[in-house]
Amino acid sequence: MAPVSKGPWLDDDEQKAWRSYLLMHRTLKAHLERHLQRDFGLSGSDFEILVNLSESESGRMRAFELSRATQWEKSRLSHHLARMEKRGLIRKEACDSRYPEIVVTEEGLAAIKESAPAQAALVRQFFVDVFGPDRLAVLGEVADEIVGTIGTHCDTDCPLEARS
Amino acid sequence: MAPVSKGPWLDDDEQKAWRSYLLMHRTLKAHLERHLQRDFGLSGSDFEILVNLSESESGRMRAFELSRATQWEKSRLSHHLARMEKRGLIRKEACDSRYPEIVVTEEGLAAIKESAPAQAALVRQFFVDVFGPDRLAVLGEVADEIVGTIGTHCDTDCPLEARS
Numbered sequence: 001m002a003p004v005s006k007g008p009w010l011d012d013d014e015q016k017a018w019r020s021y022l023l024m025h026r027t028l029k030a031h032l033e034r035h036l037q038r039d040f041g042l043s044g045s046d047f048e049i050l051v052n053l054s055e056s057e058s059g060r061m062r063a064f065e066l067s068r069a070t071q072w073e074k075s076r077l078s079h080h081l082a083r084m085e086k087r088g089l090i091r092k093e094a095c096d097s098r099y100p101e102i103v104v105t106e107e108g109l110a111a112i113k114e115s116a117p118a119q120a121a122l123v124r125q126f127f128v129d130v131f132g133p134d135r136l137a138v139l140g141e142v143a144d145e146i147v148g149t150i151g152t153h154c155d156t157d158c159p160l161e162a163r164s
Numbered sequence: 165m166a167p168v169s170k171g172p173w174l175d176d177d178e179q180k181a182w183r184s185y186l187l188m189h190r191t192l193k194a195h196l197e198r199h200l201q202r203d204f205g206l207s208g209s210d211f212e213i214l215v216n217l218s219e220s221e222s223g224r225m226r227a228f229e230l231s232r233a234t235q236w237e238k239s240r241l242s243h244h245l246a247r248m249e250k251r252g253l254i255r256k257e258a259c260d261s262r263y264p265e266i267v268v269t270e271e272g273l274a275a276i277k278e279s280a281p282a283q284a285a286l287v288r289q290f291f292v293d294v295f296g297p298d299r300l301a302v303l304g305e306v307a308d309e310i311v312g313t314i315g316t317h318c319d320t321d322c323p324l325e326a327r328s
Contacts, residue, residue, distance in 0.1 A: 017304030024307035140181030143188035
Protein backbone atom coordinates (compact mmCIF):
# COMPACT_ATOMS: atom_id res chain seq x y z
CA MET A 1 0.00 0.00 0.00
CA ALA A 2 1.07 3.60 -0.41
CA PRO A 3 2.81 5.22 2.58
CA VAL A 4 0.10 6.06 5.09
CA SER A 5 0.91 9.71 5.62
CA LYS A 6 3.36 12.55 5.09
CA GLY A 7 4.46 13.81 8.47
CA PRO A 8 7.48 14.18 10.68
CA TRP A 9 8.94 11.12 9.01
CA LEU A 10 12.45 9.84 9.15
CA ASP A 11 14.40 10.20 5.91
CA ASP A 12 15.39 7.08 4.00
CA ASP A 13 18.77 6.58 5.69
CA GLU A 14 17.35 7.14 9.16
CA GLN A 15 14.43 4.86 8.48
CA LYS A 16 16.74 2.17 7.13
CA ALA A 17 19.03 2.33 10.19
CA TRP A 18 16.07 2.28 12.61
CA ARG A 19 14.56 -0.74 10.87
CA SER A 20 17.94 -2.51 10.79
CA TYR A 21 18.26 -1.86 14.50
CA LEU A 22 14.78 -3.25 15.23
CA LEU A 23 15.40 -6.30 13.07
CA MET A 24 18.75 -6.92 14.78
CA HIS A 25 17.17 -6.74 18.20
CA ARG A 26 14.31 -9.03 17.24
CA THR A 27 16.57 -11.55 15.52
CA LEU A 28 19.12 -11.65 18.32
CA LYS A 29 16.48 -11.91 21.03
CA ALA A 30 14.69 -14.75 19.23
CA HIS A 31 17.98 -16.56 18.69
CA LEU A 32 19.06 -16.28 22.34
CA GLU A 33 15.61 -17.35 23.54
CA ARG A 34 15.39 -20.38 21.26
CA HIS A 35 18.69 -21.68 22.60
CA LEU A 36 17.62 -20.98 26.17
CA GLN A 37 14.37 -22.87 25.65
CA ARG A 38 15.87 -25.76 23.77
CA ASP A 39 18.97 -26.29 25.93
CA PHE A 40 17.69 -25.29 29.37
CA GLY A 41 13.89 -25.24 29.23
CA LEU A 42 13.82 -21.56 30.22
CA SER A 43 12.01 -18.69 28.53
CA GLY A 44 13.65 -15.31 28.03
CA SER A 45 11.34 -13.96 30.74
CA ASP A 46 12.42 -16.68 33.21
CA PHE A 47 16.04 -15.83 32.47
CA GLU A 48 15.52 -12.11 32.98
CA ILE A 49 13.90 -12.59 36.38
CA LEU A 50 16.54 -15.11 37.49
CA VAL A 51 19.41 -12.82 36.41
CA ASN A 52 17.93 -9.95 38.41
CA LEU A 53 17.35 -12.02 41.54
CA SER A 54 20.69 -13.85 41.42
CA GLU A 55 22.57 -10.56 41.06
CA SER A 56 20.73 -8.82 43.87
CA GLU A 57 22.43 -8.39 47.22
CA SER A 58 20.60 -11.25 48.91
CA GLY A 59 18.93 -13.17 46.08
CA ARG A 60 15.63 -11.53 46.95
CA MET A 61 13.75 -8.52 45.65
CA ARG A 62 10.34 -6.98 46.07
CA ALA A 63 7.94 -7.07 43.13
CA PHE A 64 8.14 -3.31 42.56
CA GLU A 65 11.93 -3.58 42.31
CA LEU A 66 11.64 -6.35 39.74
CA SER A 67 9.03 -4.34 37.89
CA ARG A 68 11.37 -1.34 37.76
CA ALA A 69 14.35 -3.48 36.70
CA THR A 70 12.49 -5.27 33.90
CA GLN A 71 10.10 -2.45 32.93
CA TRP A 72 7.32 -5.02 32.82
CA GLU A 73 3.80 -4.04 33.69
CA LYS A 74 2.50 -5.25 37.05
CA SER A 75 0.08 -7.79 35.61
CA ARG A 76 2.65 -9.38 33.32
CA LEU A 77 5.13 -9.60 36.21
CA SER A 78 2.63 -11.05 38.62
CA HIS A 79 1.42 -13.71 36.15
CA HIS A 80 4.94 -14.64 35.26
CA LEU A 81 6.10 -14.89 38.88
CA ALA A 82 3.13 -17.17 39.62
CA ARG A 83 4.21 -19.50 36.82
CA MET A 84 7.83 -19.50 38.00
CA GLU A 85 6.72 -20.25 41.54
CA LYS A 86 4.75 -23.29 40.37
CA ARG A 87 7.87 -24.54 38.61
CA GLY A 88 9.93 -24.11 41.79
CA LEU A 89 12.28 -21.44 40.36
CA ILE A 90 11.27 -18.76 42.87
CA ARG A 91 9.23 -18.55 46.06
CA LYS A 92 7.45 -15.73 47.85
CA GLU A 93 8.39 -15.03 51.44
CA ALA A 94 6.53 -12.88 53.92
CA CYS A 95 8.62 -10.05 55.33
CA ASP A 96 8.05 -6.98 57.53
CA SER A 97 6.12 -5.13 54.89
CA ARG A 98 2.69 -5.92 53.46
CA TYR A 99 4.32 -7.19 50.31
CA PRO A 100 6.22 -10.47 50.15
CA GLU A 101 9.76 -10.76 48.90
CA ILE A 102 10.51 -12.74 45.75
CA VAL A 103 13.32 -15.18 46.50
CA VAL A 104 15.31 -17.29 44.03
CA THR A 105 15.23 -20.99 45.06
CA GLU A 106 18.13 -23.45 44.92
CA GLU A 107 16.56 -24.81 41.75
CA GLY A 108 16.29 -21.33 40.23
CA LEU A 109 19.91 -20.65 41.13
CA ALA A 110 20.99 -23.93 39.53
CA ALA A 111 19.06 -23.01 36.36
CA ILE A 112 20.78 -19.64 36.02
CA LYS A 113 24.22 -21.05 36.86
CA GLU A 114 23.81 -23.61 34.13
CA SER A 115 22.35 -21.38 31.43
CA ALA A 116 24.14 -18.06 31.91
CA PRO A 117 27.54 -19.10 30.49
CA ALA A 118 25.89 -20.46 27.34
CA GLN A 119 23.93 -17.23 26.89
CA ALA A 120 27.10 -15.18 27.45
CA ALA A 121 28.87 -17.22 24.77
CA LEU A 122 26.07 -16.46 22.28
CA VAL A 123 26.15 -12.76 23.16
CA ARG A 124 29.88 -12.80 22.52
CA GLN A 125 29.57 -14.62 19.20
CA PHE A 126 26.64 -12.73 17.70
CA PHE A 127 26.90 -9.28 19.28
CA VAL A 128 30.19 -8.40 20.99
CA ASP A 129 32.47 -9.92 18.35
CA VAL A 130 30.49 -8.52 15.42
CA PHE A 131 30.60 -5.01 16.88
CA GLY A 132 34.26 -5.26 17.86
CA PRO A 133 35.65 -3.20 20.77
CA ASP A 134 35.56 0.28 19.20
CA ARG A 135 32.07 0.19 17.75
CA LEU A 136 30.84 -1.53 20.91
CA ALA A 137 32.25 1.25 23.09
CA VAL A 138 30.47 3.86 20.95
CA LEU A 139 27.20 1.93 21.18
CA GLY A 140 27.50 1.79 24.96
CA GLU A 141 28.03 5.56 25.14
CA VAL A 142 25.08 6.38 22.91
CA ALA A 143 22.89 3.90 24.78
CA ASP A 144 23.68 5.60 28.11
CA GLU A 145 22.98 8.96 26.50
CA ILE A 146 19.56 7.80 25.25
CA VAL A 147 18.60 6.37 28.65
CA GLY A 148 19.67 9.66 30.25
CA THR A 149 17.74 11.74 27.73
CA ILE A 150 14.53 9.77 28.22
CA GLY A 151 15.00 9.95 32.01
CA THR A 152 15.41 13.73 31.96
CA HIS A 153 12.43 14.08 29.64
CA CYS A 154 10.27 11.97 31.95
CA ASP A 155 11.31 13.91 35.05
CA THR A 156 10.23 17.19 33.52
CA ASP A 157 7.75 16.73 30.69
CA CYS A 158 6.13 13.42 31.21
CA PRO A 159 4.16 13.20 34.46
CA LEU A 160 2.52 9.99 33.23
CA GLU A 161 5.83 8.19 33.36
CA ALA A 162 7.29 9.99 36.34
CA ARG A 163 4.44 8.52 38.35
CA SER A 164 4.95 4.95 37.21
CA MET B 165 25.06 -12.45 45.70
CA ALA B 166 28.43 -13.51 44.31
CA PRO B 167 28.67 -13.98 40.52
CA VAL B 168 27.03 -17.29 39.75
CA SER B 169 29.85 -18.89 37.79
CA LYS B 170 33.18 -18.41 36.06
CA GLY B 171 32.75 -19.30 32.41
CA PRO B 172 32.93 -17.81 28.94
CA TRP B 173 31.99 -14.50 30.44
CA LEU B 174 32.15 -11.10 28.86
CA ASP B 175 34.83 -8.83 30.27
CA ASP B 176 33.79 -5.74 32.21
CA ASP B 177 33.70 -3.36 29.25
CA GLU B 178 31.79 -5.81 27.07
CA GLN B 179 29.35 -6.59 29.86
CA LYS B 180 28.80 -2.89 30.50
CA ALA B 181 28.11 -2.13 26.83
CA TRP B 182 25.76 -5.12 26.50
CA ARG B 183 23.81 -4.06 29.56
CA SER B 184 23.68 -0.45 28.38
CA TYR B 185 22.31 -1.68 25.08
CA LEU B 186 19.64 -3.82 26.77
CA LEU B 187 18.64 -0.97 29.07
CA MET B 188 18.44 1.44 26.14
CA HIS B 189 16.22 -0.92 24.20
CA ARG B 190 13.94 -1.55 27.17
CA THR B 191 13.71 2.13 28.10
CA LEU B 192 13.05 3.31 24.56
CA LYS B 193 10.48 0.59 23.89
CA ALA B 194 8.62 1.33 27.13
CA HIS B 195 8.67 5.06 26.36
CA LEU B 196 7.32 4.63 22.83
CA GLU B 197 4.65 2.20 24.03
CA ARG B 198 3.45 4.43 26.86
CA HIS B 199 2.90 7.29 24.44
CA LEU B 200 1.17 4.98 21.98
CA GLN B 201 -1.16 3.70 24.68
CA ARG B 202 -1.84 7.07 26.24
CA ASP B 203 -2.31 9.08 23.07
CA PHE B 204 -3.83 6.50 20.72
CA GLY B 205 -5.05 3.57 22.84
CA LEU B 206 -2.78 1.16 20.97
CA SER B 207 -0.30 -1.32 22.40
CA GLY B 208 3.16 -1.82 20.92
CA SER B 209 1.93 -5.16 19.59
CA ASP B 210 -1.08 -3.56 17.87
CA PHE B 211 1.24 -1.02 16.27
CA GLU B 212 3.65 -3.67 15.02
CA ILE B 213 0.89 -5.67 13.34
CA LEU B 214 -0.70 -2.56 11.81
CA VAL B 215 2.65 -1.32 10.46
CA ASN B 216 3.28 -4.67 8.79
CA LEU B 217 -0.19 -4.89 7.25
CA SER B 218 -0.35 -1.27 6.13
CA GLU B 219 3.03 -1.58 4.42
CA SER B 220 2.23 -4.81 2.65
CA GLU B 221 1.39 -4.73 -1.05
CA SER B 222 -2.37 -5.08 -0.56
CA GLY B 223 -2.94 -4.43 3.16
CA ARG B 224 -3.31 -8.16 3.71
CA MET B 225 -0.95 -10.89 4.87
CA ARG B 226 -1.21 -14.51 5.89
CA ALA B 227 -0.55 -15.40 9.51
CA PHE B 228 2.72 -17.18 8.73
CA GLU B 229 3.99 -14.05 6.98
CA LEU B 230 3.11 -11.93 10.00
CA SER B 231 4.73 -14.49 12.25
CA ARG B 232 7.93 -14.35 10.22
CA ALA B 233 7.90 -10.54 10.11
CA THR B 234 7.35 -10.12 13.85
CA GLN B 235 9.20 -13.25 15.03
CA TRP B 236 6.29 -13.90 17.38
CA GLU B 237 5.33 -17.43 18.26
CA LYS B 238 2.16 -18.76 16.65
CA SER B 239 0.12 -18.77 19.86
CA ARG B 240 1.03 -15.19 20.76
CA LEU B 241 0.19 -14.04 17.24
CA SER B 242 -3.09 -15.88 17.10
CA HIS B 243 -4.26 -14.58 20.49
CA HIS B 244 -3.27 -11.06 19.61
CA LEU B 245 -4.96 -11.14 16.21
CA ALA B 246 -8.16 -12.37 17.89
CA ARG B 247 -8.08 -9.38 20.24
CA MET B 248 -7.42 -6.96 17.38
CA GLU B 249 -10.27 -8.47 15.39
CA LYS B 250 -12.69 -7.92 18.28
CA ARG B 251 -11.62 -4.28 18.39
CA GLY B 252 -12.24 -3.91 14.64
CA LEU B 253 -8.61 -3.16 13.73
CA ILE B 254 -8.24 -6.19 11.46
CA ARG B 255 -10.49 -8.86 9.97
CA LYS B 256 -9.90 -12.34 8.65
CA GLU B 257 -10.93 -13.11 5.09
CA ALA B 258 -11.25 -16.50 3.48
CA CYS B 259 -9.09 -16.91 0.41
CA ASP B 260 -8.11 -19.73 -1.95
CA SER B 261 -5.98 -21.45 0.61
CA ARG B 262 -7.07 -23.22 3.81
CA TYR B 263 -5.76 -20.31 5.82
CA PRO B 264 -7.50 -16.95 5.90
CA GLU B 265 -5.79 -13.69 5.09
CA ILE B 266 -5.40 -11.04 7.77
CA VAL B 267 -6.68 -7.72 6.43
CA VAL B 268 -6.30 -4.27 7.94
CA THR B 269 -9.71 -2.58 8.29
CA GLU B 270 -10.52 1.07 7.63
CA GLU B 271 -10.43 1.59 11.37
CA GLY B 272 -7.04 -0.09 11.66
CA LEU B 273 -5.70 2.02 8.83
CA ALA B 274 -7.01 5.18 10.50
CA ALA B 275 -5.31 4.16 13.75
CA ILE B 276 -1.92 3.68 12.11
CA LYS B 277 -2.24 6.87 10.04
CA GLU B 278 -2.92 8.81 13.20
CA SER B 279 -0.27 7.26 15.44
CA ALA B 280 2.66 6.62 13.09
CA PRO B 281 3.80 10.26 12.71
CA ALA B 282 3.86 10.71 16.50
CA GLN B 283 5.89 7.53 16.93
CA ALA B 284 8.28 8.65 14.19
CA ALA B 285 8.76 11.97 15.96
CA LEU B 286 9.68 10.15 19.20
CA VAL B 287 12.09 7.87 17.35
CA ARG B 288 13.73 10.96 15.88
CA GLN B 289 13.95 12.76 19.23
CA PHE B 290 15.18 9.89 21.39
CA PHE B 291 17.09 7.68 18.98
CA VAL B 292 18.02 9.20 15.61
CA ASP B 293 19.05 12.62 16.93
CA VAL B 294 21.00 11.19 19.89
CA PHE B 295 22.97 8.87 17.61
CA GLY B 296 23.55 11.54 14.96
CA PRO B 297 24.08 10.57 11.31
CA ASP B 298 27.57 9.03 11.54
CA ARG B 299 27.03 6.82 14.56
CA LEU B 300 23.59 5.87 13.24
CA ALA B 301 25.07 4.75 9.93
CA VAL B 302 27.59 2.57 11.78
CA LEU B 303 24.83 1.06 13.91
CA GLY B 304 22.82 0.22 10.80
CA GLU B 305 25.82 -1.52 9.23
CA VAL B 306 26.60 -3.59 12.32
CA ALA B 307 22.93 -4.46 12.75
CA ASP B 308 22.75 -5.81 9.19
CA GLU B 309 25.95 -7.75 9.81
CA ILE B 310 24.50 -9.35 12.95
CA VAL B 311 21.28 -10.32 11.21
CA GLY B 312 23.34 -11.82 8.38
CA THR B 313 25.61 -13.72 10.77
CA ILE B 314 22.70 -15.24 12.67
CA GLY B 315 20.98 -16.11 9.39
CA THR B 316 24.06 -17.91 8.06
CA HIS B 317 24.52 -19.69 11.36
CA CYS B 318 20.91 -20.88 11.33
CA ASP B 319 21.13 -22.11 7.74
CA THR B 320 24.08 -24.33 8.54
CA ASP B 321 24.33 -25.11 12.25
CA CYS B 322 20.92 -24.65 13.66
CA PRO B 323 18.32 -27.01 12.18
CA LEU B 324 15.94 -26.11 15.00
CA GLU B 325 15.67 -22.58 13.70
CA ALA B 326 15.99 -23.35 10.02
CA ARG B 327 12.75 -25.29 10.36
CA SER B 328 10.79 -22.55 12.07
